[in-house]
Amino acid sequence: MPNSDVSKQKRIAAGIIGMLMIIVMLFSAFYISTETGHDCIGEDCPICACVQQCENVLHKIGGGLAFIISVIAPVICAIICAILFVSDIQKQTLISRKIRMNN
Template sequence: MYMNKSHSRIISMVALVATIFVMLFSVAYSSGHVNHHCNDSADCPICSMLAQCESSLKSLGTGLIAAVFYAVVLSQIFTVSLDYKYQSVQTTLVSQKVRLDS
């Protein structure tokens, strides 16, 4: 299916906003219930939600580390490739300024 640039930009912006919302919600919920203590953590909805928030933050953190790594590697590759200057390795008698007199 063919997608034009405006649709792909809209989809990427929605994904970015959703990721930021999940991260901020997880941090806010975790910090709001930091002093939560319960006796039965298996059936506690707050404890299960804290576990879900923790796992989402860990997975986002892992993805962020991978994204930063790939961005750094790509930027280094582009920097090196842009600084490269083409030089001809082909030498001729004229380029060496050899006199062709007999």
């Protein structure tokens, strides 16, 4: 049974690292999209330097795949949130709450 504990820990660590990579890609793509039309002050523009770093991160992680994931990931997150809160959205009735209705 010790191997199952180690493999479970590895799966959890891999899941956390994967989620962190997705978050980094999302924030990098979001920053690039928001700061694309900024007022550049010239060669030493700090915003241009940050945009360049975000582009480097996206290219190193996977290039086109990073852009696709950064577009699809918010949709998937919204679907997961909707699934988690579907019980709150559904109307509660006496029958769904299993309340006996006597005359």
